[in-house]
Amino acid sequence: MRNIWLIARREYLERVRTRSFMIMTVLTPLLMAALTVGPGLLAARVSHHSRHMVVVASDQQTGNTIKEQLIHENDQSRQSEEAARKSSMKRGPQPQPEITVDVDTNVSAEHRAELVQKLQNKEVDGVIWAPEEALKSREIPFITRDTSSFIETAEVQASLKQSISRHALQARGLNEQEIDGIFQPVKLDVQDAAGNGAANPQIVLITSVVLVMILYMSVLMYGINVMRAVLEEKTSRIMEVMLSVAQAKEMMAGKILGVGAVGLTQIGIWAAVALAYIVPNAMALRGQLKTMLSPGLLIWFAVFYLLGYTLYSTIYAAIGSMVNSEQEAQQLQFVAILPLIAAVAVMIGVVEMPNSALAIWCSLIPFTSPLIMFMRIAVQTPPLWQIALSVVLLVGTVYALVLLCAKIYRVGILMYGKRPTLPEIMKWLKYA
C-alpha cells in the first residue's frame, strides 16, 4: 500500500507542477466559453451600428404601423441583449443599436430606383417596399446591402407580419388596445406531474452537453495520460529499477490513482470557478443553473468520471505496456476510443429522447454508460433501478478489466521489440 501511495503521489505532483497542467486548466474554460458565447456575439455584432431604414407604403397609416413595429422589435432585441450583457460579463457600454425609420408614400418605379441608388451610396441601410399590392400578395421586397444578416431579416419579417395582422384587425374595427391585447406574449410554465417547475429546456440541453463533453474530454485525456506515463517508463527504461522495489500491479494502481487525482483536481478547479464566479454573475440564468448544477448532479458527475476514467485508463495502461512507441500506441489507442466516440455520437439523440431504447441500452453498456447514463441523469432522472444497474455493471466491468489488464501489464512492461499479436497477448494472460 505504501508503494501505491508513493507512486501515486509522485505521479500527481510531477503532473500538477507542470506548466502544461496550468495552461490546460486556464485555457479549457476559456475555449469552452469562446465556443459557446463566441458565435452569438459575432452574429449580434451586425446589429450594433445604427441603421437607417425607409418604408415605402401606399398610405401613411400603413407606413407608420410598419415603422412602429420595426422600432418596437428593435427595442426588444436591444433590451434582451442589454440584459444578457449585464448578467454574464460586465463590460464597458457598447454602442447602442439605433434605428431610424422614414415613411414614404411615393410608390413609383423611379422613386424605387432613386432609393436603390441611395442604398448603394450608403445613405440608407434598407428599403422595405410595401405598397398595397405587395402586402396583398404577402411578398414584400426588402432591399439591403447586408443580405446575410439573419437577425436583421428576422426582425423585419416579424415587423411586417405584425403590421399586416394589425392592419387587418384595424380594418375589422378593433382599436389599438384591443389589438395589443391579442398580441400579448404567452408564457409557458412547464411542470411535471408532481407540480415541480421544469428548467428551461435550452439551458438543460446546453448544461448537460457541456458537462458530458467535459466528462468525455477528461476521461479521454487522462486515460491517454496514463498510457503515456507507462510508455515513458518503458522507453526511459526505468521500469526495471521500479520493478526491483514495487510490483507491477502496484505500479499500475499508483499510476491510475495519481493521474486520476490530477483529473479530479482540474475538474474541481473548474467547478469552483464556475460556482464562485460565473453562476452568481449570470443573473438571468442563475436560478435555472442552480437547479441544473445541483450537488446531486455534481456527485453523479464525480461517480461517472471516476468509473469511466478507471475503465478507460486501465485499458490505456495495458496498451501502454504492450507497445514500444507513440506511433504504435496510436493505432491501438483508436480502438479504445471508439466506444467513447459512439457515445458522443448518440448523445444528441439521448437528449431528445432520454427514454428511448437506444438511450437505455447505451446507458447500461459499460463502455458508453459513463457518458450516456450521466447525460440521462442530467436531462431527466431515469428510474433508479436503471442507474443502479448501470453502476453495478460498470463496477463489475472495471473490476474484471483491472484483473485482466494487470496481467497484460505485468508481462508487457518487460517486453521490448515488436508489438505483440493477439495470440501472443492471450499467451501472456496464461503465464502471468
Place this chain on the structure above:
Amino acid sequence: MQTIELMHVRKSYDQFVAVDDLSFAIAEGSVFGLLGPNGAGKTSTIRMMIGITAPDSGEINVFGKPFERKSLHKIGYLPEERGLYKKMKVLDQLVFLGELHGMQAADARKKATEWCARLEISEKLDKKVEELSKGMQQKIQFIAALLHDPEFIIMDEPFFGLDPVNAGLLKDVMLDLKKRGRTILFSTHRMDQVEKLCDSICLINRGRSVLQGPLKQVKAQYGKSNVQIEYEGSGEFLQQTQLVGSYNNYGNYVEVRLAAGADPQQLLRAAAERSRISKFELVEPSLEEIFIEVVGKNDA
C-alpha cells in the same frame, strides 16, 4: 551465512529454457561474479532473485529464508537497462526511490545529498535528469541503487558504457562496500573486468552452470598452462601442434595454450629458432579462456 542461495532453479519462457537447474550460493561479505555470454540467462537469474519473476521450479533463499518482498529493502539493484525519470529533479528522484526502499523522506534526502557530495555532483541536485550528461546520469543510477545502504548489492553489467574515470570511481565504491561487509554480485559478459574483484564465480552458458567455485580454486585447476610470447619475425612455431594446443593473437603478443603434456621450454626453443623473443612468460589462463575451453568442451 549465505546471503543468497539458489537450489535447482529453472525458468522457461514458452519453449525457451532461460535458466536450467542452476544452483549456487553467495557467502555474506563476498564478491561474486555471475559470468557468461549474452543470452546465457544472467538477467533471468537476477530477476528471480528479486522477485520480478518467479522460478518454475527450484528454491531461492534470501538472507537465509525463502524470498519475501520486504527483503527488497535490503537489496540494491543496478539493472542492465538503466533509466531514470527524465523530467524529475535529481534530488526528488533519489528521495522517491529511497522512500520506495523503505526509507523516511528526510533520511533519504540527507543520504542523497551525502552521496552526491561524495561523487562530486552536488551542484546537480536541483537539475532535471534530462539536463545531465550520460556519465552523471550513471552516477545517479549508482546512488539510487546504494542509497538505502543495502546488505546485498546486485550489479548487472555495471561497467557497461562507463568511461575509465567513472569505472574507477565505481570500483573504489564497491571495494569500500566490500570492506564494510556488504555482499556484492556482479553479472557481466566482460569477464576480464571483474576477474580481479571477485572472490568466487559462476560461469553459465545456455542457462546452465558450467563452472563455479572460489576464483583461486578455479584458476589453480587450470594451472599456469598458458604462455604469453612477444616476438618479431616468423610465427611458424605456432603451427607445431604437438606443442601448441591453441593460441590467441592479440596483435602485440600471442597467448598460447600448451598442448597436453607439452614442455614450455621446448616451445621457447622452437620459437627462438626463427624469431626474436622479447618476452616469454608463463601465466594463468584468463577466465575468458577457461570459459571458452569449458564451453567448447560442453558444446562439442
